[in-house]
Amino acid sequence: MSVARSGKQHKLGDGKRIVIKVGSALMADESKGAVRADWLANLADEIAKLKAGGRDVVMVSSGAIAVGRLHLGLKPGKLPLEEKQAAAATGQIRLAHAYQEALARHDITVAQVLLTLDDTEERRRYLNARNTIDTLLKLGAVPVINENDTVATNEIRFGDNDRLAARVAAMISADTLVLLSTIDGLYTADPNVDPGATFIPEVREITREISGMAGNALPGYSSGGMVTKLVAAEIAMSAGCRMVIADGRKDAPLSAIDAGGLATWFLPSDSPRSARKHWIAASLKAMGSLTLDDGAIGALRSGKSLLPAGVIAIDGQFERGDAVRILAQDGREVARGLVAYGAPDAKRIMGHKSREIEDLLGYRGRDVMVHRDDLALLEEAAQGPATSP
Ligand code: GLU
Numbered sequence: 001m002s003v004a005r006s007g008k009q010h011k012l013g014d015g016k017r018i019v020i021k022v023g024s025a026l027m028a029d030e031s032k033g034a035v036r037a038d039w040l041a042n043l044a045d046e047i048a049k050l051k052a053g054g055r056d057v058v059m060v061s062s063g064a065i066a067v068g069r070l071h072l073g074l075k076p077g078k079l080p081l082e083e084k085q086a087a088a089a090t091g092q093i094r095l096a097h098a099y100q101e102a103l104a105r106h107d108i109t110v111a112q113v114l115l116t117l118d119d120t121e122e123r124r125r126y127l128n129a130r131n132t133i134d135t136l137l138k139l140g141a142v143p144v145i146n147e148n149d150t151v152a153t154n155e156i157r158f159g160d161n162d163r164l165a166a167r168v169a170a171m172i173s174a175d176t177l178v179l180l181s182t183i184d185g186l187y188t189a190d191p192n193v194d195p196g197a198t199f200i201p202e203v204r205e206i207t208r209e210i211s212g213m214a215g216n217a218l219p220g221y222s223s224g225g226m227v228t229k230l231v232a233a234e235i236a237m238s239a240g241c242r243m244v245i246a247d248g249r250k251d252a253p254l255s256a257i258d259a260g261g262l263a264t265w266f267l268p269s270d271s272p273r274s275a276r277k278h279w280i281a282a283s284l285k286a287m288g289s290l291t292l293d294d295g296a297i298g299a300l301r302s303g304k305s306l307l308p309a310g311v312i313a314i315d316g317q318f319e320r321g322d323a324v325r326i327l328a329q330d331g332r333e334v335a336r337g338l339v340a341y342g343a344p345d346a347k348r349i350m351g352h353k354s355r356e357i358e359d360l361l362g363y364r365g366r367d368v369m370v371h372r373d374d375l376a377l378l379e380e381a382a383q384g385p386a387t388s389p
Pocket of ligand 1: 064147156
């Protein structure tokens with residue numbers, strides 16, 4: 001095996017918001033129906049270090065099925081979907097509990113978040129999931145995410161969590177996604193088969209040649225193989241998030257990455273913030289418009305959120321989470337944003353102070369009509385390529 005030359009040394013520690021995905025083979029001892037507690041305790045030490053350094057850490061953890069199946073007396077080997085879902089239901093409790101115990105030693109609170117891929121694709125739920133995870137991070141917790149396997153309507157495939165982790169990273173504007181797996185990164189060919197395989201330390205674009213290196217074979221039961229990892233890399237990179245694949249079997253796998261250990265980095269050309277702004281401005285169909293008074297436009301330009309008080313007219317049949325055009329009084333479009341209220345409620349609260357929302361709607365919604373993170377001023381979004389979130 002040889003290693004292709006790489007440029008600069010990249011470090012996890014340079015990230016601010018880090019999503020770490022852990023594969024089933026690392027998390028679970030399937031034959032015992034248990035989480036690999038010692039391994040997780042070591043990882044928890046590393047997570048605690050990142051948190052102490054001021055980083056937001058989000059875990060995407062597989063292993064529910066692998067941990068759970070034994071407890072239901074399910075035999076080794078392939079399971080039909082309903083048995084996988086049953087296994088996940090009993091394994092997920094153990095998984096969540098193991099994280100809670102491992103991180104409690106560092107006084108870190110764990111929060112379980114079960115998502116379906118739809119939650120990250122469908123706009124309304126997406127806004128809620130993003131807000132919830134943001135709030136958990138602000139409050140210092142470590143969200144531990146898995147797919148909500150019991151309600152999944154499609155076949156649960158190993159490797160789905162690579163994609164889920166990339167979508168989560170995109171959704172919460174993470175700058176770094178780590179895939180901890182049983183392989184140390186990308187090779188030009190399968191290193192177990194081809195002794196001439198060269199290790200690739202750095203990728204800046206998923207070209208056809210790069211995709212070709214993954215092959216089609218899925219190596220092993222609990223690994224989605226390289227194919228799903230490259231799909232994840234594409235999702236992450238187009239959201240301006242760098243991704244790194246590293247071998248999680250070694251001690252202190254995260255520190256090993258920063259110490260220059262073998263790992264493949266996928267590096268985007270854009271930042272998460274500008275990729276997201278560009279996605280909002282250029283990739284979504286606007287379902288309506290909000291017209292603002294001049295004061296509100298000034299506030300948006302100085303980086304503030306849009307409050308209901310600044311809205312003077314509303315057009316269109318949009319729902320919460322849809323993209324809307326944001327117009328000046330003369331009809332000029334100044335921004336695009338994801339709106340926090342559907343059109344009927346938005347009409348009821350426009351022109352009003354945020355503290356009046358509860359009286360007007362009968363529930364306490366969000367204070368803002370469009371949050372500044374969900375807003376792209378058009379001059380600002382003019383830079384950068386059209387991408388997904
Ligand atoms: N959600 C599955 C589990 O926790 C794993 C899916 C995957 O490995 O990608 O067992």
